[in-house]
Amino acid sequence: MDALDMAVATGGQKAVATQTRQPFSVRNWSLGDAPIIALAESRLGCALEAAEHHILRGNRLTCDGVTALAARLGNRTVLLDLADNSFDGKGCEALTRLYIWSNGHLGRYGSNAAKLRVLDVSRNNIGDVAAAELARGLLKGARMLEQLVMQDVKVGLNPKSGQGLGDLMEDSTALWLST
Numbered sequence: 001m002d003a004l005d006m007a008v009a010t011g012g013q014k015a016v017a018t019q020t021r022q023p024f025s026v027r028n029w030s031l032g033d034a035p036i037i038a039l040a041e042s043r044l045g046c047a048l049e050a051a052e053h054h055i056l057r058g059n060r061l062t063c064d065g066v067t068a069l070a071a072r073l074g075n076r077t078v079l080l081d082l083a084d085n086s087f088d089g090k091g092c093e094a095l096t097r098l099y100i101w102s103n104g105h106l107g108r109y110g111s112n113a114a115k116l117r118v119l120d121v122s123r124n125n126i127g128d129v130a131a132a133e134l135a136r137g138l139l140k141g142a143r144m145l146e147q148l149v150m151q152d153v154k155v156g157l158n159p160k161s162g163q164g165l166g167d168l169m170e171d172s173t174a175l176w177l178s179t
Contacts, residue, residue, distance in 0.1 A: 023053035027081070030058060033065035040068040049074030057120070058084040066091035070098055078115050083122040083149065089130030092121065096134050099141025116142040122151040122178075131155045132164030139168045149178045 024047060036059070039045055048054070049072055056069070066087045071094075073080070080095075099116075119138070126134070131153060138145050148168070155161040 022051065023055060024048060024051040025053070025055040026059060027055045028058035030060055032060045033062055036061060036065045037068040040072040045072045048072040050076065052076050053079040055081045056085070057081045061085040061087055061091070063087045063091040063094070067094040070094040073098060076115060079118040080116065081120045082124065083120045085124055088125040089127050091124070092126050092130035092134050096137035099137040115144055117144055118147045119145065120149040121153060122149050124153055126150070126153040126155065128155050128158050128161040131161040135164035135168040139171055147176045151178060
């Protein structure tokens with residue numbers, strides 16, 4: 001049991017003295033895709049695999065940047081903050097592939113390895129279809145998910161997202177969905 005698991009198991013009552021892995025945080029740096037793609041493709045990309053918290057909010061990431069990032073995320077990822085970027089449904093598909101392939105088989109990490117607890121994709125142009133697919137992928141592969149934040153992601157234009165998000169909420173009693 002790592003430090004974060006201990007804190008969650010004790011309801012956050014125990015203070016965690018040390019954390020073995022530093023977060024990868026470039027919050028609001030407005031980097032764009034090129035630096036993230038370069039990092040993901042470099043030998044230093046292992047830093048992405050080792051980190052538990054990935055905070056990339058406000059970096060103008062498009063589908064290309066999110067796809068490169070998703071290819072290097074490790075199965076230790078507990079928090080992924082991609083809010084306030086510029087990706088659409090295709091970027092969301094790259095995230096979904098981490099947990100479930102489109103043909104229904106478990107994705108790269110499978111349900112036992114996925115430790116993701118918090119995912120924030122707010123203020124991206126995801127849309128109904130990608131939101132529904134992401135919800136289905138998380139339902140099958142990210143069984144520890146506690147918080148999904150999808151504010152202002154262009155859903156509700158048709159009913160496709162409602163069923164997927166509803167299934168996710170029904171099956172995940174501890175999940176907090178913010179839309």
